[in-house]
Amino acid sequence: MGKKIKLEEIPSPWKGIEVKPVPEDYEILERYAIREGLAEVVIATPPGPTIEPAYFSIEAPLSPEEIMALDKLKDILSKELEPPKPGEEEEAKKVLLKTAEKVLKKYERVLGRFDEDAKNRIFYYLERDMTGFGPLNVMMEDYKIEDISCDGVNVPVYVWHRDYESIPTNIVFVDRDVLDDFIIQLAHKSEKHISSAFPILDAMIYGKHRLAATFREEISLRGSTFTIRKFREKPFSITELIKTNLLSPRMAAYFWMLIENKANILIAGATGSGKTTILNALSCFIKPRMKIVTCEETAELNMPTENWVRFVTRESYGLGTQKMGEITLYDLVKTSLRYRPDYLIVGEVRGEEAFVLFQAIATGHGGLSTIHAESIESVMKRLVSPPMNIPASHIPLLDAVTLVERVRLPRSAEGRTYGRRIRYIWEVVDYNRYVTVAEWDPTTDTFREDFMSSIVLEKIAARSARSKEEMIMEIERRAELLKRMVERNLLEIRDIAREVYAYYSDPEQVLRKYGVTPILVPAAAPAEKPEVKPVAEVAKAIKRDSEGGEDA
Incomplete structure (x- = not known):
C-alpha cells in the first residue's frame, strides 16, 4: 500500500x-x-x-x-x-x-x-x-x-x-x-x-x-x-496481596478475625501507597448478611457483596462563595447512621466526618477507613487536631491501625527493587499507647507477628467464651487456608468472598476442600497486659463529650 x-x-x-x-x-x-x-x-x-x-x-x-x-x-x-x-x-x-x-x-x-x-x-x-x-x-x-x-x-x-x-x-x-x-x-x-x-x-x-x-x-x-x-476494574483480592507479599497469610487471617467480629480498623499511608486497595481487599471478610454502607468523595471501592449502600459526595451547583446543593462527606456519614449499617466504611477521613465515624463505632457499628499519615504518632496527632477534633477519650474505640508504604526491597531474583508492604499493625490501647502485633523486616522482606501480645484478640476471646490460644490457633488455620488458595491460584475477589462466606457457614467443609487441618501453636509466655479502659467507660466519656452537640 x-x-x-x-x-x-x-x-x-x-x-x-x-x-x-x-x-x-x-x-x-x-x-x-x-x-x-x-x-x-x-x-x-x-x-x-x-x-x-x-x-x-x-x-x-x-x-x-x-x-x-x-x-x-x-x-x-x-x-x-x-x-x-x-x-x-x-x-x-x-x-x-x-x-x-x-x-x-x-x-x-x-x-x-x-x-x-x-x-x-x-x-x-x-x-x-x-x-x-x-x-x-x-x-x-x-x-x-x-x-x-x-x-x-x-x-x-x-x-x-x-x-x-x-x-x-x-x-x-x-x-x-x-x-x-x-x-x-x-x-x-x-x-x-x-x-x-x-x-x-x-x-x-x-x-x-x-x-x-x-x-x-x-x-x-x-x-x-x-x-x-487509573481505576482497576478487577480489584485486588486478599490472596493477590499475599502473593505479592504485601502482607503475610497470618496477618491476613488476623484481619479476617478482627473484621468477622466488627473491629474498627484504620489504614494509614501516603498518597498512592495502597490504602484503598487494602481497604477493598479486606471487605471480602465481612459476613455476607452484614449491611455495609460506604461513603466516598470519589467512587473507588468495588466490593464483592450485594447488601451494600454506596454514597458519594456531590459538588456545589453554586458560583463563587455559594454552596448550593453541596453534599459533603460529613453529610453522608451522618446519613449513613440512619441506615443501621453493620459496617460503616469511609474512603478517607480528613475532616469533621471523623467525629461522626467515631460516634458510630461507639454505638456498636464496625468501622473501616483510611487516613493520610506515615506513623502511628502522626495518626494520633491528626485525629485529635483540627479539623477532625476527636477527643482523646474516643481514641480507645479504635481497635487497630495498620501502616502501608512503598518501600525499597532487598534485591530479588525478579529484579524488583520497589514494592508495597504493610510495615506495621498496631493495636490501640489509649491515646499514644499502642501494642505492635506485626511488622515488616526490611532486611529479609519477611514479616514478624506477635499475636500473643494482642489485646483485641483477648477481648474477642472473652466475648466468644474462648481462650486467646484458641483464637491464635484459628488464625493459624485460616492463614493456612489462605495459603492454599494462593497455591491454587484463587485470586478473584468474588471467588475469595464466596469461599469466606462458605467458611462462615461450614468451616470444616471448606478446610477439607483445601486439605487444611487445625494447627496447634505452643502458647508463648503471656506479655504484660497494659491497662485497658472498659468499653462502657469509654462510651460514657463519649456521651459526656457529645452532650449538647448535634445528633448524628
Missing part, C-alpha cells in the same frame, strides 16, 4: 504533540504488547552510568493511503454519530466500528480498498481518537500503569509504573492550545466543566478513572496540567 511513515507525522487532532521514537543507542529493558500488532510498550534506558528508564508508547505506523482514509472517516463519522455519553463508551465503540465498516465499504472507490491488517490499523486510530484517550491510549490500556500525569507544555508526560515507579514517557505536549483542548475533552468525558473562571477540576472519567486537572496559567505557571489515577 505504499511507504509507511513515522507515527509523529500522522495528521490528527493531536498535531501539537511530539511522540519520540526509541533512540538506537538505548538499551531495551522490557517490551510487551498492549494490542497485538497495533500497540506495544518499550521500557528502555539511555547509555552510560544512569539507570533511569523511560517509557515508550509505540503504535503501528500508517501508509499515506491509510492516513487519507482515516481522516475522511473521522470527518464523515463525526457528522453522523453523536459523541459518547459517560457510561455509554463501550456501546459507542461498537457503533463506531460497525458504522466505519459500512462507510469504508460504501465509499470504497473514494477511500480505497484495504486488507484486514490495514483495516485494523485504521480502526485502531479511529477508536483511539474518537472514543479513546488519543495519544494517551496506550498508557490507559497498560495494566502496569497506575498514574498518568502532565506537568505542562514541553515537559514529558510521566507515568507511575508498577515495576519502575515514576518514569518519563516519549510523549510531550508542545502546543499550549492542544494541551488545553485535550483537558477540555477530558472534562467533557466526565460531564464536568473547566475554564479560566473555574480552573480546577476533580472528576471521574470513563472507566472510573480519577481525573485532577488545572486550566491554563490561572494557577499553574507552566500552563494546563492533569493527573489521571
